[in-house]
Amino acid sequence: MNTITFVSRIACTVGAVLLAATGVMLTYEVIARYFFIRPTIWAAELSQLCLIWGCLLAMAYLLTLRRHITVNAVTSLLPYNAQKACAFIALAVIVVFSAIVAFWGYDIAHDSFVRGRLTGSLLNYPLWIAEASVPIGFGLLMLQGVVELVQLPGSDTTSLGATHE
Numbered sequence: 573m574n575t576i577t578f579v580s581r582i583a584c585t586v587g588a589v590l591l592a593a594t595g596v597m598l599t600y601e602v603i604a605r606y607f608f609i610r611p612t613i614w615a616a617e618l619s620q621l622c623l624i625w626g627c628l629l630a631m632a633y634l635l636t637l638r639r640h641i642t643v644n645a646v647t648s649l650l651p652y653n654a655q656k657a658c659a660f661i662a663l664a665v666i667v668v669f670s671a672i673v674a675f676w677g678y679d680i681a682h683d684s685f686v687r688g689r690l691t692g693s694l695l696n697y698p699l700w701i702a703e704a705s706v707p708i709g710f711g712l713l714m715l716q717g718v719v720e721l722v723q724l725p726g727s728d729t730t731s732l733g734a735t736h737e
Contacts, residue, residue, distance in 0.1 A: 580716050584630045590629070597618055597622070617694065631710075635713065640733055644733060648731070660721065677703065677710060
């Protein structure tokens with residue numbers, strides 16, 4: 573396992589913990605609100621933040637596991653070499669798209685950091701904290717996509733998604 577895949581795996585683990593924390597926070601909020609009539613001011617907002625970070629941190633490693641959603645009804649009917657070419661094209665598109673999103677996402681997060689923008693909600697935390705998930709998540713997806721592109725010729729991979737239809 574190379575360094576980028578290792579970092580992707582750690583990021584995915586952190587993402588999984590954040591998603592679990594989201595469930596805990598929302599469960600707490602429901603219990604506090606409906607059983608004790610004491611809603612929180614933090615649970616919904618922090619759970620949204622954890623959900624955003626959790627999903628975006630997991631993207632890169634899920635690419636290595638082939639767990640992204642794919643529609644391969646047509647490509648699975650193609651010959652092996654054509655399937656391989658489709659996987660190559662899909663990975664190239666992922667790399668380019670992720671690079672663009674990471675670039676502009678960084679620009680947005682950096683601008684919010686410089687300007688000191690806040691969420692304007694009850695917690696009123698700095699907006700760049702949520703926005704930084706985009707360049708980090710998509711930057712890691714871009715790097716993992718490059719790794720997958722480099723490894724593709726020597727592998728039996730013909731699809732980027734799960735093997736079931």
